[in-house]
Amino acid sequence: MTESWLTQSGAPQSGAPPSWVDGNELAGALAEVFAVDVTTAQGVCAGCGRMAPVAETRVFDRAPGLVARCVGCSAVLLRVVRGPDRIWLDLRGMACVQIAMPGTGGASPDGPGA
Numbered sequence: 001m002t003e004s005w006l007t008q009s010g011a012p013q014s015g016a017p018p019s020w021v022d023g024n025e026l027a028g029a030l031a032e033v034f035a036v037d038v039t040t041a042q043g044v045c046a047g048c049g050r051m052a053p054v055a056e057t058r059v060f061d062r063a064p065g066l067v068a069r070c071v072g073c074s075a076v077l078l079r080v081v082r083g084p085d086r087i088w089l090d091l092r093g094m095a096c097v098q099i100a101m102p103g104t105g106g107a108s109p110d111g112p113g114a
Contacts, residue, residue, distance in 0.1 A: 019060060022055060022056065022057070023039055026068060029066055032082075036101070041097050041098060041099040043057070043078075044095040045070040045095065046093050047070060047075030050070055052071065052072075056071055057071065057078075058070075058074075064081055065079055066081075076093045077094050078094060
């Protein structure tokens, strides 16, 4: 079942008002989990293979948590829900996440072993 503002493929319907913010909205929630700024990480969409910074995702924040969708195909990339004593993080929409380690000059854009 898709949400009413999405088409069957998950793309926004034409004329639907934008109800999302950019991926920088995830910074605060993910800072509680990761020791690095994850919004600068490169994520690969498991749906379409698009690689882009997490900050470029479309984040929907009108729910109990945050839902980040791919700009290319609108697939759900990640979900973050904060409870009083825990955080639920669902990354199954990302084939991989590449995070540059501080002080190392960054990571290879081609992935592991490149």
